Amino acid sequence: MDLFFAGHGPWLFWLIGLCAIWSFVPPIEAFACTKVWLYGAGAIVIVWSAFIDFRFFRFAMERSPARAARDLLLQRLISWTIIIAIFGGPAIPPEIAARLVGFGL
Amino acid sequence: MTALRWTAAGLLLASIAVGTIGDASRVRPHLMLGGCRVVAADFHVHSFPLSWATLAPWDTAWEAQRQGLDAIAIVGHNHVWVSKVGRWLSRMTGGPLVLTGEEIVSAHYHLLAIGIDSTIDWRQSATSAIEQVHRQGGVAIAAHPLAQYWTAYDAQARHTLDGAEVLHPIAHASEDLAAQLRTFYSSAPLTAIGDSDYHGLGPIGLCRTYVFTKEETEQGILDALRHGRTVVYDRAGNAYGDAALIRLAAGNLLRATPAAGLLSMFSRLAGILGLIAVALQGSAWRCPTGLR
Numbered sequence: 001m002d003l004f005f006a007g008h009g010p011w012l013f014w015l016i017g018l019c020a021i022w023s024f025v026p027p028i029e030a031f032a033c034t035k036v037w038l039y040g041a042g043a044i045v046i047v048w049s050a051f052i053d054f055r056f057f058r059f060a061m062e063r064s065p066a067r068a069a070r071d072l073l074l075q076r077l078i079s080w081t082i083i084i085a086i087f088g089g090p091a092i093p094p095e096i097a098a099r100l101v102g103f104g105l
Numbered sequence: 106m107t108a109l110r111w112t113a114a115g116l117l118l119a120s121i122a123v124g125t126i127g128d129a130s131r132v133r134p135h136l137m138l139g140g141c142r143v144v145a146a147d148f149h150v151h152s153f154p155l156s157w158a159t160l161a162p163w164d165t166a167w168e169a170q171r172q173g174l175d176a177i178a179i180v181g182h183n184h185v186w187v188s189k190v191g192r193w194l195s196r197m198t199g200g201p202l203v204l205t206g207e208e209i210v211s212a213h214y215h216l217l218a219i220g221i222d223s224t225i226d227w228r229q230s231a232t233s234a235i236e237q238v239h240r241q242g243g244v245a246i247a248a249h250p251l252a253q254y255w256t257a258y259d260a261q262a263r264h265t266l267d268g269a270e271v272l273h274p275i276a277h278a279s280e281d282l283a284a285q286l287r288t289f290y291s292s293a294p295l296t297a298i299g300d301s302d303y304h305g306l307g308p309i310g311l312c313r314t315y316v317f318t319k320e321e322t323e324q325g326i327l328d329a330l331r332h333g334r335t336v337v338y339d340r341a342g343n344a345y346g347d348a349a350l351i352r353l354a355a356g357n358l359l360r361a362t363p364a365a366g367l368l369s370m371f372s373r374l375a376g377i378l379g380l381i382a383v384a385l386q387g388s389a390w391r392c393p394t395g396l397r
Contacts, residue, residue: 012384016377018306023373027307028277028340034306089155090210091182094227097212 003060007053010045017041109386116379120372127368131173139353141317141334144326146176147310148219149248149300152191156182159305162191166200172310176202176326178219182210183227204323208248209234214257215248220327231262244330246298249273250289251282267330268296271345272312272337290345296330297346299337315358317350
């Protein structure tokens, strides 16, 4: 169980970074820093936590590399879908539509 | 318990204690000008869940009060039920005035519908959505109307729109974006609105609207918005809104956000260090390499 939650470590650091920005940077400047942190550090954290979780499935659950990768994708699909639905909710379809409009589709 | 755990616990407890002792709400002066009560309001506040926001409705209302706001509109993305929960809880706990509302998020425009009770469908034109807002007795405000949204507001939509956000945190990101907001606001006779578009980061009311209302009720505020009785200040001190009210309010409303005090800074520092100590202890960051 401890090993499974090891994958949360990178996210914890990411959230602490966000807390630090909003604790010490004046609000008007903090928006710019937040954008960099959300997307820049967020991309690193997504890869880092995926690596940890892959290692969890590979070694703690003793899966083959292919099976570990499949389990990782399944876990991400289930948990992230729920999180996005709870946070984004009814604005997701128009936001997707807006992006399609932006791409001229 | 390891030394790191004791350190983490000590820092977090110190942060909570010092933060609680040193915390002070912004003053909400009972200001009367020209026979009107001046209400500090933020009409673009999101709350958990379903709106990309982190604070629960009750926390949102209390935080608004802490930031010296008299009124807020909680606007769900394409729904109103969270704002109803927020209004009910704020009434129960003596919080600020909470107006119900919705941010109608469509692919082509974002529109604030303030003072409505039923969800308005986003799959329609801005003109049609504004008409539905008015049919429910609400007020329609163009949310962050940047150039990309301008084509959605045709002549009829701009004629029926009640207000537009002339100030929004994106205006602080670049002068070009700030100019786009001002250009839209100037394109029609619209009520000046300053909103923070609060999602959980930064203070509620970072950008705020001063509403000159005959009575401090939901109807009183909606009536003032319909008749353009607002004043908004940007960070440089430029005022937008009714010219007579701007003259009346000169020197009375514009106040800089108070800087964080020493206790607050200590509380923040101790909290961040405490969280880092929590993150470092145990196996929270170690990569599994095999069964233990």
